[in-house]
Amino acid sequence: xxxxxxxxxxLYIDHGINLTIVYDRFDRNRxxxxxxxxxxxxxxxxxxxxLIGLVGxxxxxxxxxxLRAVVQGYIQFFRNTPPLVQMYxxxxxxxxxxxxxxxxxxxxxxxxxxxxxxIISLSFFAGAFNVEIFRSGIEAVPKxxxxxxxxxxxxxxxxxxxxxxxxxxxxxxxxxxxxxxNLVKTTTLAYAIAVPEMLYVANxxxxxxxxxxxxxxxxxxxxxxxxxxxxxxxxxxxxxxxLPGYGR
Amino acid sequence: xxxxxSESDPIVDIRxxxxxxxPVQVLAGVSLSMPMRSTACIIGPSGSGKSTLLxxxxxxxxxxxxxxxxxxxxxxDPKVDILNLRRRVGMVFQQYNLFPHKTALQNVMMAxxxxxxxxxxxxxxxxxxxxxxxRLEGKEDAYPGELSGGQQQRVAIARSLAMSPEVxxxxxxxxxxxxxxxxxxxxxxxxxAEEGMTCLxxxxxxxxxREVADHIYFTDRGxxxxxxxxxxxxxxxxxxxxxxxxxxxL
Amino acid sequence: MMxxxxxxxxxxxxxxxxxxxxxxxxxxxRRSERERLLGAPRLRLRGRDLAWLCLMLICFTGYAEAQAxxxxxxxxxxxxxxxVPLLFQGFVFNIVISVLSMALGTVLGVVLGLMQISxxxxxxxxxxxxxxxxxxxxxxxxxxYCIFLLPFEIRAFGMRIPFPDWIxxxxxxxxxVMANVSExxxxxVRSIPSxxxxxxxxxxxxxxxTIWKIILPQCVKRMLPxxxxxxxxxxxATVLASIVGVSEVMTLAxxxxxxxxxxDLLIPLYGMILVWFFVYCYPIARLTQWLERRYAVKL
Numbered sequence: 009x010x011x012x013x014x015x016x017x018x019l020y021i022d023h024g025i026n027l028t029i030v031y032d033r034f035d036r037n038r039x040x041x042x043x044x045x046x047x048x049x050x051x052x053x054x055x056x057x058x059l060i061g062l063v064g065x066x067x068x069x070x071x072x073x074x075l076r077a078v079v080q081g082y083i084q085f086f087r088n089t090p091p092l093v094q095m096y097x098x099x100x101x102x103x104x105x106x107x108x109x110x111x112x113x114x115x116x117x118x119x120x121x122x123x124x125x126x127i128i129s130l131s132f133f134a135g136a137f138n139v140e141i142f143r144s145g146i147e148a149v150p151k152x153x154x155x156x157x158x159x160x161x162x163x164x165x166x167x168x169x170x171x172x173x174x175x176x177x178x179x180x181x182x183x184x185x186x187x188x189x190n191l192v193k194t195t196t197l198a199y200a201i202a203v204p205e206m207l208y209v210a211n212x213x214x215x216x217x218x219x220x221x222x223x224x225x226x227x228x229x230x231x232x233x234x235x236x237x238x239x240x241x242x243x244x245x246x247x248x249x250x251l252p253g254y255g256r
Numbered sequence: 257x258x259x260x261x262s263e264s265d266p267i268v269d270i271r272x273x274x275x276x277x278x279p280v281q282v283l284a285g286v287s288l289s290m291p292m293r294s295t296a297c298i299i300g301p302s303g304s305g306k307s308t309l310l311x312x313x314x315x316x317x318x319x320x321x322x323x324x325x326x327x328x329x330x331x332x333d334p335k336v337d338i339l340n341l342r343r344r345v346g347m348v349f350q351q352y353n354l355f356p357h358k359t360a361l362q363n364v365m366m367a368x369x370x371x372x373x374x375x376x377x378x379x380x381x382x383x384x385x386x387x388x389x390x391r392l393e394g395k396e397d398a399y400p401g402e403l404s405g406g407q408q409q410r411v412a413i414a415r416s417l418a419m420s421p422e423v424x425x426x427x428x429x430x431x432x433x434x435x436x437x438x439x440x441x442x443x444x445x446x447x448x449a450e451e452g453m454t455c456l457x458x459x460x461x462x463x464x465x466r467e468v469a470d471h472i473y474f475t476d477r478g479x480x481x482x483x484x485x486x487x488x489x490x491x492x493x494x495x496x497x498x499x500x501x502x503x504x505x506l
Numbered sequence: 507m508m509x510x511x512x513x514x515x516x517x518x519x520x521x522x523x524x525x526x527x528x529x530x531x532x533x534x535x536r537r538s539e540r541e542r543l544l545g546a547p548r549l550r551l552r553g554r555d556l557a558w559l560c561l562m563l564i565c566f567t568g569y570a571e572a573q574a575x576x577x578x579x580x581x582x583x584x585x586x587x588x589x590v591p592l593l594f595q596g597f598v599f600n601i602v603i604s605v606l607s608m609a610l611g612t613v614l615g616v617v618l619g620l621m622q623i624s625x626x627x628x629x630x631x632x633x634x635x636x637x638x639x640x641x642x643x644x645x646x647x648x649x650x651y652c653i654f655l656l657p658f659e660i661r662a663f664g665m666r667i668p669f670p671d672w673i674x675x676x677x678x679x680x681x682x683v684m685a686n687v688s689e690x691x692x693x694x695v696r697s698i699p700s701x702x703x704x705x706x707x708x709x710x711x712x713x714x715x716t717i718w719k720i721i722l723p724q725c726v727k728r729m730l731p732x733x734x735x736x737x738x739x740x741x742x743a744t745v746l747a748s749i750v751g752v753s754e755v756m757t758l759a760x761x762x763x764x765x766x767x768x769x770d771l772l773i774p775l776y777g778m779i780l781v782w783f784f785v786y787c788y789p790i791a792r793l794t795q796w797l798e799r800r801y802a803v804k805l
Contacts, residue, residue, distance in 0.1 A: 081555070081558060084552065084555040088549055088555065088784070089783075089784075090742045090743065092745050092756070096756075096776065097773075097776060141534065144530040144533055144537075145530075145531075145534065147528060148528050148529075148530040149527065150351075150353075150528050153353050155349070157355075158342070159314050159416075160342065160367035160371060160415070160416070161338075161339045161342040161343050161367060161419065162371055170355075171355055174357050175357055178357055179527065179534055179535075182534075185538075186538050186541045186542060186547070190546060190547060193644040197646060197746075199749065207647060227650075227651075228647055228648070228651055231642070231644055231647050232642045232643050235643070235644075236638070236642045252399035252402055
């Protein structure tokens with residue numbers, strides 16, 4: 009490893025390309041921490057947004073008109089407003105209403121920190137799309153297919169587990185993947201409320217090491233690679249899950 | 257329950273069944289009984305409750321009044337073991353209703369493995385045999401979307417047979433098929449009937465009904481208007497409604 | 507029972523006599539294809555939602571107004587009205603940014619898209635790569651890149667052309683637009699049935715003539731709805747410029763809030779700005795939907 013570090017240090021001395029995130033241990037750990045935060049943020053929001061989507065899709069089938077209207081309002085609001093505004097809304101508007109708590113050093117601090125607000129905001133953002141996706145997915149499975157399963161002796165639950173859900177999932181997958189890719193790109197907005205994800209950390213590093221072009225370029229390629237790999241994996245997965253003989 | 261039943265009793269025994277969907281009465285006192293190893297066809301104009309009757313036999317639709325007994329088991333008894341009933345009664349649908357995410361072989365194997373918890377290797381052997389029987393050798397690994405309608409329908413028949421049922425219900429199984437593929441499905445059903453499977457068909461194929469059935473039932477507006485052996489039924493219908501219907505069809 | 511025959515049904519039930527999945531599956535498939543073209547979820551604005559947003563905003567403002575009156579503070583409506591002219595200028599600035607980035611992005615995107623259907627593999631591959639590169643990059647990162655790495659002025663022919671932040675923001679936002687327009691062009695060209703190409707060839711059109719006289723005119727119709735939707739998405743995305751310090755409406759809103767030092771102004775203020783965006787994008791979204799229905803294009 010030291011050989012590589014030295015090579016990058018020499019690169020800086022010879023050509024002025026200063027990639028501190030490779031040879032400097034502090035910066036390297038900061039950047040890895042940022043990457044980890046981005047991944048953690050994406051995965052947590054993914055899980056929560058799927059949960060929100062399932063609950064929302066279930067509520068949309070509720071009898072209560074009011075309940076359905078609330079879910080519909082939620083979807084419309086979150087899919088038609090800029091996610092940045094949503095994040096500000098959660099962080100500044102709701103954040104100012106939250107009580108302050110005292111931490112172990114005796115200082116007051118908000119009950120919900122920036123990272124948590126980012127998770128809440130992004131999960132609700134992605135969840136709004138999931139509600140519609142899941143709803144269509146379930147609607148896409150004909151009642152008669154369930155009937156066929158039941159006539160073979162499947163119980164309700166078994167026919168859901170073995171027939172309805174696998175089918176609905178295959179129908180949903182492309183739209184879900186779009187949503188996931190979009191979510192990963194949108195995590196950059198957490199920068200605006202000072203969550204130490206990749207963009208924010210890169211900003212800290214270039215402020216300290218004054219290597220804006222190097223960091224900016226690194227960041228751009230890092231994101232393109234991250235999203236590119238994600239898109240590629242998802243496409244492969246979709247292809248393997250496609251229903252043979254259906255669709256294009 | 258089934259202890260009281262012997263092989264000489266009717267395997268399907270329907271008495272005075274009523275069923276309505278909201279204000280529409282679809283079955284208004286239907287009675288029908290089938291001995292073991294017999295084949296019966298239900299014919300009649302659309303909307304006369306034929307398909308609903310089949311669904312009632314399989315407990316897919318609950319009835320309001322009357323009784324349906326399959327092998328002496330009262331279908332409408334709330335305490336009835338639905339699984340035990342449904343494994344004895346196979347059903348094939350107009351829209352095939354195969355599971356599109358599974359291959360033909362998997363479609364046939366799924367229910368015995370998940371529902372009956374049978375041994376996989378044994379089920380697979382039986383499934384392959386059944387697919388050969390419906391003349392789909394070589395199509396085991398094809399997905400439903402890659403098969404023609406007639407092939408899909410034969411997979412659906414094999415899928416039902418895999419549960420080793422004692423009665424097979426066929427709900428207008430050829431109605432959605434191209435004329436060329438109708439024949440291959442009908443041949444399969446005839447072979448089943450000839451082997452002694454108890455078959456109850458709802459069909460529009462009059463020629464087929466005449467040839468295969470032991471008994472024909474004619475329904476109109478939720479009632480069985482007339483029934484009898486095919487020869488008698490087709491050559492000498494008594495009720496004017498039957499005459500009118502046969503006049504339109506034949 | 508009504509049965510859809512093999513002829514009348516295309517798409518998911520295509521290969522068989524009967525559809526095995528209901529129309530919802532096809533809707534979802536079409537939707538995800540559209541989203542892929544746009545690289546972002548489609549906006550779907552409805553007048554009803556605008557009405558609800560306004561109603562809730564008015565209710566909340568009324569409530570906050572009553573609280574302010576009880577506490578003896580300046581009424582919110584007056585404080586808000588004082589800042590409306592400034593904020594509206596900021597909003598107009600957002601619109602200017604969106605129009606200019608759209609123009610720039612469209613020109614670049616059409617060129618890139620045409621390169622993607624080139625017969626020369628190097629051109630095709632490099633333009634595909636550029637397109638995918640900018641489609642996968644988050645908008646905010648591209649914005650940062652341009653703000654920090656473009657020079658603040660250009661010296662050319664002895665003149666000094668200043669390069670303020672807002673111009674850099676326009677360039678930054680035009681990059682993802684370019685990539686998505688490129689995909690829209692490619693998608694539209696691919697959606698033209700191959701019979702059109704063959705017919706043109708059989709009439710002795712050369713490739714250029716075929717593209718410009720036969721294919722592209724047919725594409726315009728298909729490209730218009732996604733292109734307009736992309737514009738609506740871009741307009742909403744201009745608020746990102748506030749993160750990099752361009753004095754657009756969100757930046758101004760933050761400054762106003764800092765100057766007023768009162769929390770109860772926050773929701774009415776941001777709510778009002780949201781309504782502006784909504785009102786501006788609403789006709790565009792409706793027109794898009796109308797065009798989509800009219801051309802019934804499955805993009």
